[in-house]
Amino acid sequence: MTPTEVRARDQRRADATVEERMVLALEDIAQQLALIGESLCSKPDDQREADFAKSEIGSWENEGGELPPDTDHSEGIKRTFTEIFTVGPYRYAALADAIAQRKRLAPG
Known part of the structure; x- marks a missing residue:
């Protein structure tokens, strides 16, 4: 967005009712999602797959994967x-x- 467009948008928000502000916010969200979609579609398939394959499934602790076995083998401590x-x-x-x-x- 150009600075002029940003100022015009801000002025519309300032003059708008609550419902109109909600509509403007939803339009902004839709615009951002469209930009994200365009950037995802512009990447080659192998690059998109590489984005998701950065870590092994077993290392996703918060996604249900396993933690690595305890590697602390201090002498005499079990x-x-x-x-x-x-x-x-x-x-x-x-x-x-x-x-x-x-x-x-x-x-x-």
Whole structure:
């Protein structure tokens, strides 16, 4: 857009009602989408595919891909996960202990 067109657009917005401003905003969005579409269509197919193939699917953490395996192999340190069972205010690492506590707390 030329500076004259920008000033004319801004003046139309200033004089417009809320509904007219919404229409002008939607027209601007449509114009921008058309420009984006033109730029995408002007690229060769192999270049468009290259834009999407920049990283491996497995590296897309937020897209459901896998994280790389833990690579920190510090000497003598091993990482483990522990299940914790809670019964009331108490915590147990063994399911049998949690069941026994639940039986003790049960009325009757």
